[in-house]
Amino acid sequence: MRELYHEELDSITDGLVEMANLAGSAVGRATTALLDADLRLAEDVISGDETIDALHRTLEQRAITLLARQQPVATDLRLVVTSLGMSAALERSGDLAQHVAKLARLRHPGCAVPLDLRGTIQEMGELAQSLMARAAEVLVSHDVDLALRMERDDDRMDELHSTIFRHLMDDRWQHGAEAAVDATLAGRYYERFGDHAVTVARDVVYLVTGEHAEDLPPAAPVAT
């Protein structure tokens, strides 16, 4: 009985890791679709989001079954409840990757990103994917330092988001309102995606330390 119990708890974490991996891959491919105006890749990301949604529903159902049958307490209970929130954040991340892909599809065969914003969008896409890869790693390793270091990369994401706005507000913006709308939305999708990855990592920190990430001392700088 106890063994089954731990298998069920582990299967919840496994589900979260799988969702994070799928969302990370989706945002990476959506970025390529956006920058290369690749319709097939965009469609692929759009239809693939169903898998993440289904995992979310399965995980919710698993959590409810586990709560009903095993009636976990203390740390295990907190794990199950927190997992529900993490699953929702990951499901939402998949939606955001899908939104990026839809932007690519909407403007196809054109490209939604003007030349002077390509670098920024590319970096936001890479950062989004890397933040989500680390969220998956934190879910498995419970590495608090890694989780805290993610906050710094998310600050970089916020900077890039601001870069887009500065660009749009610049009097030299030549690409009209349509491109401004696309860039505003894309920027917001990536920024929110990063937030969700950080939320997942923060939740793990809370599970491991019992303290909220914002109350812990910042991670030591890393020489890179």
Next chain:
Amino acid sequence: MRELYHEELDSITDGLVEMANLAGSAVGRATTALLDADLRLAEDVISGDETIDALHRTLEQRAITLLARQQPVATDLRLVVTSLGMSAALERSGDLAQHVAKLARLRHPGCAVPLDLRGTIQEMGELAQSLMARAAEVLVSHDVDLALRMERDDDRMDELHSTIFRHLMDDRWQHGAEAAVDATLAGRYYERFGDHAVTVARDVVYLVTGEHAEDLPPAAPVAT
């Protein structure tokens, strides 16, 4: 013991209703702040969001305590788990109202909304507030028809959202990229706010009927 148990369950619903009321009021006041460039009102909404965040944390804690102490099963268990998701959606709605208020503050003493979009933004604000008022009502009354009718109003919200885009894409758009960015963001905030209100109502439908709202026949048209 059983009486305490039901009091605890009720207090979770009470918390959700309070959050919905606060979020509805916040989005209404944020809209006024946005349209009237009213800085004091905007600040009021921005600082008021803390109350919604605190209610969310209290509700999570209450749910965990209830799960640990009372180990509810069947419908009660589903209520508690679903409440966690509803609470997250309501907390997020509060954030979105706060984002609208921040847009008002950012452009003060100017107004972020050009004259030709005032009507659309006004209607989106009213719709957002009314959807959230009905979500609160559904939480109390468990009125499935009312919940299903909300979907139609949310369709109207999506139409208004599209109106903004059509406006922005129009060659006659004269307000530059900054106003385009503001309108894009405001539109998205209202649209997401409406989605969250509908999500809460859908979750109640699921709790009451055991069926997902999208699988039920649409509500009969109402003569209004």
